[in-house]
Amino acid sequence: MKERPVVAESEMLRQREFMKLVEKMEDRPRSYHIVSMGCQMNERDSESIAGMLREMGMRPEPVRENADLILYNTCCVRENAENKALGNVIWLKELKKEKPDLMICVGGCMTQEKGMAAMMKARYPFIDLIYGTHNLYKLPEYVYRVLAEKRPVVEIMDIDGEVVEGMPEARRNRFNAFVNIMYGCDNFCTYCIVPYVRGRERSREPEAVIAECVRLQDEGAQEIMLLGQNVNSYRGGGAEFAELLYRIDRLGIPRIRFMTSHPKDLSDELIHAFAELRHLMPQLHLPVQSGSDEILRRMNRRYTRAHYLELVQKLRAACPDIGLTSDIIVGFPGETLEQFEETLSLVETVRFDAAYTFIYSPRKGTRAAEYPDETPYEVKSELIQRLIDLQQAISLEALKAQVGKRETVLVEAVSTRDSASVGGKTPRGMMVNFPGKPDLIGKMADVEITSAGRNTLRGRML
Numbered sequence: 001m002k003e004r005p006v007v008a009e010s011e012m013l014r015q016r017e018f019m020k021l022v023e024k025m026e027d028r029p030r031s032y033h034i035v036s037m038g039c040q041m042n043e044r045d046s047e048s049i050a051g052m053l054r055e056m057g058m059r060p061e062p063v064r065e066n067a068d069l070i071l072y073n074t075c076c077v078r079e080n081a082e083n084k085a086l087g088n089v090i091w092l093k094e095l096k097k098e099k100p101d102l103m104i105c106v107g108g109c110m111t112q113e114k115g116m117a118a119m120m121k122a123r124y125p126f127i128d129l130i131y132g133t134h135n136l137y138k139l140p141e142y143v144y145r146v147l148a149e150k151r152p153v154v155e156i157m158d159i160d161g162e163v164v165e166g167m168p169e170a171r172r173n174r175f176n177a178f179v180n181i182m183y184g185c186d187n188f189c190t191y192c193i194v195p196y197v198r199g200r201e202r203s204r205e206p207e208a209v210i211a212e213c214v215r216l217q218d219e220g221a222q223e224i225m226l227l228g229q230n231v232n233s234y235r236g237g238g239a240e241f242a243e244l245l246y247r248i249d250r251l252g253i254p255r256i257r258f259m260t261s262h263p264k265d266l267s268d269e270l271i272h273a274f275a276e277l278r279h280l281m282p283q284l285h286l287p288v289q290s291g292s293d294e295i296l297r298r299m300n301r302r303y304t305r306a307h308y309l310e311l312v313q314k315l316r317a318a319c320p321d322i323g324l325t326s327d328i329i330v331g332f333p334g335e336t337l338e339q340f341e342e343t344l345s346l347v348e349t350v351r352f353d354a355a356y357t358f359i360y361s362p363r364k365g366t367r368a369a370e371y372p373d374e375t376p377y378e379v380k381s382e383l384i385q386r387l388i389d390l391q392q393a394i395s396l397e398a399l400k401a402q403v404g405k406r407e408t409v410l411v412e413a414v415s416t417r418d419s420a421s422v423g424g425k426t427p428r429g430m431m432v433n434f435p436g437k438p439d440l441i442g443k444m445a446d447v448e449i450t451s452a453g454r455n456t457l458r459g460r461m462l
Helices: 009-024 040-055 079-098 116-123 136-149 194-198 206-218 231-236 240-249 268-276 293-299 305-318 337-350 377-400
Strands: 031-036 069-074 103-108 129-131 153-155 176-180 223-227 255-259 283-285 323-330 354-359 406-414 421-425 431-435 444-452 457-461
Touching (some): 009 136, 040 069, 040 103, 040 136, 040 176, 040 223, 079 103, 116 129, 116 153, 129 136, 136 153, 206 223, 206 240, 223 240, 231 240, 240 255, 240 268, 323 337, 323 377, 337 377, 354 377, 377 444, 406 431
Parallel strands (some): 031 069, 069 103, 103 129, 129 153, 176 223, 223 255, 283 323, 323 354
Antiparallel strands (some): 406 421, 406 444, 421 431
16 A cells, blocks of 8 residues: 655645635625535545535535535446436536526546546536545635636546545534545455545554544544545554554544455454454444355455455454444356355355345446346346345344343434434444434433334333
């Protein structure tokens, strides 16, 4: 992994000058609406975007159609995410006819794809700003240029982005916070476009991460989620990530979680941390993708089925109550029925609390997009339904096993199904709904689990 220098403080000061310039402009947007698509890292980027827009004098507008500036922070990991983003952008063409001064901005992973920005510029001339993942921190400069030059701006950096510190932020809440610890990925799984749109791995300095966690703690954070495309390879891998967790644990923030982890880099030191650290929650998202060694080889995952199962055994020995979740791809090019059955048997063996399952989606520019794929989509659909049915049965079993237990829940929101109830996660990451008032949001509540549904638990406050 190549270390990258932090963007100079002078550059961030320069961007703050653009924020001031925009704030003083008479024709600037007064309100903004951000549509964030994709992963938690995109959500964290959107918090930085919101912070910059607020410092430019704009207020958040919850109704998209009423905003003066609409920004799409896009995803392209799967084809349907890309199609969804483009479909939303096309819809804005009609809105802009009604509101000619509306500023439309599109950024994120989709725009970083090779050739995507040029295509969008030609096909969607009503977009005012197109930028990529590597130059997010220059958003104030680009907004100023759009306003001052009265023309669209398209800026995509082809080189890997730098580690940027000191950007403004507008957190979604004070009690539950995302903290990026690294950016990019060096793994080049054959199906994945992330290294091409997020760049190569570069890690934040541990002191910068600790300082952010301390600040969040002072602001009332009850839980932090450390983020990276592969947190296990933080600063080159080995014990480095575990050492960072030990330092953060000593701060006393009640809850620490992280994602995502690559099995090939899951160190013994990190497994041991689950046994030792008081504030590290017993939950791990560990994508397996397939239960077949041959498919794993073709995916360039660089671990075997046996190694993955050995990691699971070690994790459960260190932390018997740990909740494991995973990602699984069905219908990878060349996958046989027998290889799919190997995935089913692995799921039976591991018994994940939950699994995010996907039919393989070819991404232009990745190696797997060139692999011959003769399996009809209808067959893949039948296979993934078998996997979903199996995992749902296992998930329900895991949920039912929680009935009667007493858990501490971090209350996150009012229940979407019952306004007289609130919901939050157990240490293991399971969602619990229970009768309670909104003033519990952001606080810890002791709850007895009384019943289990298909996806969530019900409880009562003690």
